Amino acid sequence: MSDISVFSDSQATWKRLADKVAEQHWPAGTLYVVATPIGNLGDLGLRAWQALSRCDVIAAEDTRASRPLLDAWGISTPLMAAHRHNEAAAAQAIIQRLAQGERVALVSDAGAPAVSDPGARIVRAVREAGHGVVAIPGASAVIAALMASGATSDENPAFVFAGFMPPKSAARQKWLRRWCALPAPIVMFESPHRLEAAVADLLQVCGPDRKLTLARELTKRFEQVHTLTLGEAESWLSADVHRRQGEFVLIVHEAGQPSANEAADPASLELLDALLESLSVRDAARVAARVTGLPRDELYTLALSRRKRSGAG
Secondary structure, three states: OOHHHHHHHHHHHHHHHHHHHHOOOOOOOEEEEEOEOOOOHHHOOHHHHHHHHHOOEEEEOOHHHHHHHHHHOOOOOOEEEOOOOOHHHHHHHHHHHHHOOOOEEEEOOOEOOOOOOOOHHHHHHHHHOOOEEEEEOOOOHHHHHHHHHOOOOOOOOOOEEEEEOOOOHHHHHHHHHHHOOOOOOEEEEEOHHHHHHHHHHHHHHHOOOOEEEEEEOOOOOOOEEEEEEHHHHHHHHHOOHHHHOOOEEEEEOOOOOOOHHHHOOHHHHHHHHHHHOOOOHHHHHHHHHHHHOOOHHHHHHHHHHHHHHHOOO
């Protein structure tokens, strides 16, 4: 198939999808909270494009930062400022527009408004005033980093988003001790000029064996996602100056737990054997995990080996 025919087919597909989205319900007097790309212009969703085009005004964290994205997508909707320093006044201006039946979009510089970005106060004020709020999801640095890191699983999907670390070392270490004690991966943001100091504090708080994922320049040309131990992080960053450049998402992986074989004491093994006399391997592992606090999947493997060893089939 030639490039021309592929392009023609793509145009037809795009028009068909755009028409379907255009036929959806777009209520007036509503605030549309729209996620925008975190670096790659191609990550603006079709529904987000329609919303930004249909709204009467776009409330932007930084109108200068938003204009290139809108120009790239052919969106001519006027902009108004809605940032951290004028959020209360912007909320009242938006509510007045909504009361007149206008549609208003809310965007931040990149990613999801009201999530580690300005916008939450506006959303709360709009809802309290009785107007509708529609979230239009899209690119997220937090989710992109988790997707690329493998730090979570469908068996244990929990994670914690902690935002930006404090800038000073003493406050940062105190902050890290609180967050990194939680039994889940911790996702945080850090700027390049504080990265090395932050990694040094992570090493101090979490020790050299804790795993860390560094995700930089997500969705951009020089995207890099690398997982290593904290003991290896300083030398890895020093090996290439480019590794310390860009916007960073850091994921401190959950602290490793001892395996069931290592952690199970004689009493736990005795409990497991007793459960296996009347329960299936799966149920015995589930009950034993609840009683002992050991990982269920590893107890399952242990129970399976003990049943086979006993000749119970």
